[in-house]
Amino acid sequence: MYFNKQYFQLFGEKEFDTYEREQIVAIKDEIERESENYILNVNETEFINYITNKYVLKEPQFDYDNIFVSTYQKDIEGKYWPRRYNVYDDKFYSVDVIVYHIPFVGMSELLKYIPNPRMLWNEKVYIEEQCLCYEIISFEKEASKVKREFESFVNNLNQQLNNLLGNIRQYNDKLYSVVKSNLQSKKQKILEKNNMLAALGVPIKKADNISKTFSVPISKSKKEIVLKPSVTEKEFTPEPTLDSGIYEDIIATIYDVGKQFERLPSTYSRKEEEHLRDHFLLFLQPRYEWSATGETFNKSGKTDILIRYNNSNIFIAECKFWKGPKNYLATITQLLGYLTWRDSKAAVIIFVQNKDFSAVLKSVEETTNQHPNYLGFANKQNDSWFNYRFHINGDKNREVKVAVLLFHIPSI
Structure with missing residues (x-):
């Protein structure tokens, strides 16, 4: 089970600015691939709405009211245990792992991107059944310590998410005009090439x-x-x-x-x-x-x-x-x-x-x-x-x- 999880760095895989530029290039390429007659004949508003809805980013939003917890045991090599434990570095020892499952809606892919501005924080997480899963290794088996660590995680998660949402909303706000501009530019080139008036x-x-x-x-x-x-x-x-x-x-x-x-x-x-x-x-x-x-x-x-x-x-x-x-x-x-x-x-x-x-x-x-x-x-x-x-x-x-x-x- 452990080895099948697709872990990633939360808000730490790739710059959002780079992702945004790639999205805009993809929009331009999709419009450029359409035939000349399609571009000239299609209802402009309907086509712009179609492309805009296809590339709009759906904001991730977390449902903290329905968080649930699971647990499993994991073998961890002794060299990764706290020094206060009397263990051998080259041997494995079983330990409890507490997994917090935070349900969310929106695009999970966006949780990988580094916002601008950002805070210098990220954590290793994974997605399972539309839940963000965060693991805490419970060496001491103290519930209060696990709870404090998760509360700190949630606090940082919300701060970084707010930064990302600002980027997403700026992108979505200008998306319609970006699509419209690319469509009209393509149409104008076709008309000029064929010496026609729209x-x-x-x-x-x-x-x-x-x-x-x-x-x-x-x-x-x-x-x-x-x-x-x-x-x-x-x-x-x-x-x-x-x-x-x-x-x-x-x-x-x-x-x-x-x-x-x-x-x-x-x-x-x-x-x-x-x-x-x-x-x-x-x-x-x-x-x-x-x-x-x-x-x-x-x-x-x-x-x-x-x-x-x-x-x-x-x-x-x-x-x-x-x-x-x-x-x-x-x-x-x-x-x-x-x-x-x-x-x-x-x-x-x-x-x-x-x-x-x-x-x-x-x-x-x-x-x-x-x-x-x-x-x-x-x-x-x-x-x-x-x-x-x-x-x-x-x-x-x-x-x-x-x-x-x-x-x-x-x-x-």
Whole structure:
């Protein structure tokens, strides 16, 4: 039993800094091994999440409440016994060995690495059945002495572990950006080699004569195991996309106008979806210039706000009154059905007449991830503005950014 144990120096085998550098090289090598078409076609966010989750370090954490002890006898050569014992150096004598088993979770491999900073301490240990095992040779057979030695071990273990956890957390915090940087660098090299653009930038820009802020006219009365993403497309084709900065500005404009609706419920509470849609257009249209045509935004049906390019939609917003989570999910389905290009953008604008606005916000947060095309939660701008990631029907690599904006316009 004794000779089968895989002993190692706790926090003493290899510098963590060296291990971190090796991990980053491994990430770069894995990305470099992917084919050109895979890199160009794969959903960037999904692939970054896949690599990040694959290389993330899971912190070791010890469960001191469930420590248990075992014992066995071991023959030790006399020259290793304390001098006070009358033994011969070249003979072996049996002695009790007390083994403390400390359960833990996380990556056992990390317990071998030397943190930076470090304390000048390590001990010989081994792993058995997800327990860190530390042995104490009980020459004197005094329980109090064994207990004191183990307490000293635990104290040093915690200090050194805290140093290591600091290194692990710094590594994990920057991991996503490291993966993203390597992926984008690989993609850029491929595009330059093939003289391609990742996407055809649609020629839209903010008008120069529009101020960063605006006021809405006031009426006379008072106005959140990961599988590797698969790719079905054989060849990458550049597709038009709306610049992310323009998209964010469009959504911010919609949000600012919608908040004005909330401040003036008497003016807007009785208006229909189509009229409220037109009010958004009143402020969107003059803020952006389309170099190809005069009209940047288009209307389609009663509630849609569109930006079209080469007869396809690159942006669409749908205005709806809140009629429950089922209708909300159906609106998202309708919205995604209008889009075909990679990296499309969209918005769901919801007018809430319910008195309990908080309940509607909670419902949106709880039900959005139930949509079959849901990829993930991006962020929450504030209590009534959520950003999500969805995919076009049948292809997870064609991502759609969807902003969900809710405005409280109770009936008066």
